[in-house]
Amino acid sequence: MDQIVSxxxxxxELSLIVPTFNERENIIPLLxxxxxxxxxxxxxxxVVDDNSPDGTSNQVREIARRDHRxxxxxxxxxxxxxxxxxxxxxxxxxxxxxxxxxxxxxxEAILPQLWKAVARGECDLAVGSRYVQGGGMGDWDxxxxxxxxxxxxxxxxxxxxxxxxxxxxxFVISRRAFEAALPNLSTIGFKILVDLVASAPxxxxxxxxxxxxxxxxxxxxxxxxxxxxEYLVLLADKLFGHIIPVRFVLFAAVGGLGLFVHLAALxxxxxxxxxxxxxxxxxxxxxxxxFNFNVNNFFTYRDRRLTGRGLVYGLLSxxxxxxxxxxxxxxxxxxxxxxxxxxWVAGVAGAVVGAVWxxxxxxxxxxxx
Numbered sequence: 475m476d477q478i479v480s481x482x483x484x485x486x487e488l489s490l491i492v493p494t495f496n497e498r499e500n501i502i503p504l505l506x507x508x509x510x511x512x513x514x515x516x517x518x519x520x521v522v523d524d525n526s527p528d529g530t531s532n533q534v535r536e537i538a539r540r541d542h543r544x545x546x547x548x549x550x551x552x553x554x555x556x557x558x559x560x561x562x563x564x565x566x567x568x569x570x571x572x573x574x575x576x577x578x579x580x581x582e583a584i585l586p587q588l589w590k591a592v593a594r595g596e597c598d599l600a601v602g603s604r605y606v607q608g609g610g611m612g613d614w615d616x617x618x619x620x621x622x623x624x625x626x627x628x629x630x631x632x633x634x635x636x637x638x639x640x641x642x643x644x645f646v647i648s649r650r651a652f653e654a655a656l657p658n659l660s661t662i663g664f665k666i667l668v669d670l671v672a673s674a675p676x677x678x679x680x681x682x683x684x685x686x687x688x689x690x691x692x693x694x695x696x697x698x699x700x701x702x703x704e705y706l707v708l709l710a711d712k713l714f715g716h717i718i719p720v721r722f723v724l725f726a727a728v729g730g731l732g733l734f735v736h737l738a739a740l741x742x743x744x745x746x747x748x749x750x751x752x753x754x755x756x757x758x759x760x761x762x763x764x765f766n767f768n769v770n771n772f773f774t775y776r777d778r779r780l781t782g783r784g785l786v787y788g789l790l791s792x793x794x795x796x797x798x799x800x801x802x803x804x805x806x807x808x809x810x811x812x813x814x815x816x817x818w819v820a821g822v823a824g825a826v827v828g829a830v831w832x833x834x835x836x837x838x839x840x841x842x843x
Contacts, residue, residue, distance in 0.1 A: 484516040488589050488646070489566030490574065493558035494523045497576040498530045504576055505537065505544070511582040515589065520566055521576070522547045522558040551784070554704075554777035555643070556669055557661040563652055569593075572646040573666065574602075580644040581685040588646040591681045598651040598678040601637060601667065602644035608684030609639070625705060629668045632712040634677040640668050644685070651678055660711045662777065663704030672712040704776060724774040725833045728766050736762035759800075760793075767792045767840075775841040791840045796832055803828030 490508070494501075501521070508519065523531040525548060534546035547565055549558065563571050570592045574580045580602060588600040603609050605626070611619050622641055629640040645667055651674065658673035671678060711720040739761040743754035767789050771780055780788040807824025 486516050486518050486568045487593065488512070488515055488517040488570050488572055488585075489563075489568040490517055490519050490572040490585075491559050491562035491566065492519065492521050492574060492576050493555045493562065494521055494526060494530050494576045495553075496526045496528045496530065497523075498526065498528045498533045500576045500578060501530065501533050501537065504578055504582075505541075507578065507582045508585075511585050515586060517543060518566065518568065519544045520547060520562045521545070522549065522562040522565075524553050524558060525550045552777070553779065554661065555664040556659075556666040556708075557777060559666045560656075560659060560661055569649045570646055571649060571652060574644045577690045579688045579690055581688065584683050584685050585646070587683050591683070592646045592648050596679075597681040598648050598674075599671070600646045600681045600683060601639060601642050602685045603637075603639035603642060603682035604685065604687050605638040606682045606684045610686040628709055629665070632672045632709055633668065634674060635671055635680050637667075637671065637680055638682055640671065641665060642667055660708055660715065662708040662711060664701055665705055665708060669708060669712070703773065721774055721837070722830075722833050725770060726829050728769045728774060729829055729832070731769065732762045732766040735765045763793055763796050764789070766796075770836075771841075778841045780841070788840045792836055795835045795840065798835075799828040799832040802831050 492504070505519070508517070521530070521534045521544070523534065523546060525531070531546050531548040534544060538544040538546060545565070547558075547562060549561065552558075559573055570589055572585060572589065574582070574585075584602055588602060591597050591600040604611050611622070625641055626639065630636055633640060643664075643666070647670065652670065654675055655670050655673040658675070659669050660673070661669065671680075707720055707724070710723075714720065714723075736758045740754055740758035743749045743757050744751065747754075749757070771785070771788070803824040805824075806827045807820045810823050811820035
């Protein structure tokens, strides 16, 4: 089949990925600024929206009907900036890929400088930095600046290349560097730049370009305690994830807490309500499984958190999985004990088998990607 190539269409030089959640009011102002800043550069904009209730995806699609450079990727049942950016990068086409927020706190005026540094082969990664000379934190108070600098110090513990502002969500990277890091990405939380640099098989050549961080005009900041938690999980995954999955460690830790919940419920049912042991034990198991499910749903699988009807189905599937895990626990433990091996070894082996089963199967069926 003959290939037909339009001679009137320029090759896309920059793919710009913008992850969003409830940013409808910012889309048109952002496009207007990009139109001015990227004059002379052939670009595409891919807005990856986590099913915003404010209709951000619909707004982008409305614009895309008139502007072929704009596309919407709407994600349903998935949350998280890092994974959204990766999906957008995989949907893009240019050899250089940029990432920025929709809230216009990033200075789009330096995008051409970032793009040129990567496109000309001067570096693998060009970062918009608030911490190099000429950059600034805008109206951030002292407390928030201190938190940011502390997070920056922690990030450089896992990075193969030192970066003054690894917390930046404003950068341009070569497709080659992105694809090399792709198999090792954790896609946990909001700090995709840390993930990319830490996951690169070889240290990246980096250039940092200063900019002044701006105040948000519309919408609300997504920074909360859960973001901090996800960041710490990301760092742990970069440090130890090649040895043991961090999610499994969290899952097992929740299981340990669930044991205390189980014992508390059992004691309450026996001593306070005077129930038989069989009934009390059954209630305690149900309470502990419900506790484990909800804590894992909130912390361990925050990026795949179940809500609404999915929460009910997920809980029921978790009950079933844990029931099978309990049989596996007892079966393996009994087998080892009958082989005249120390009782506590048999108990630990059964618990490990049950935990691994519960984690592996619930990852596939309860909190599936």
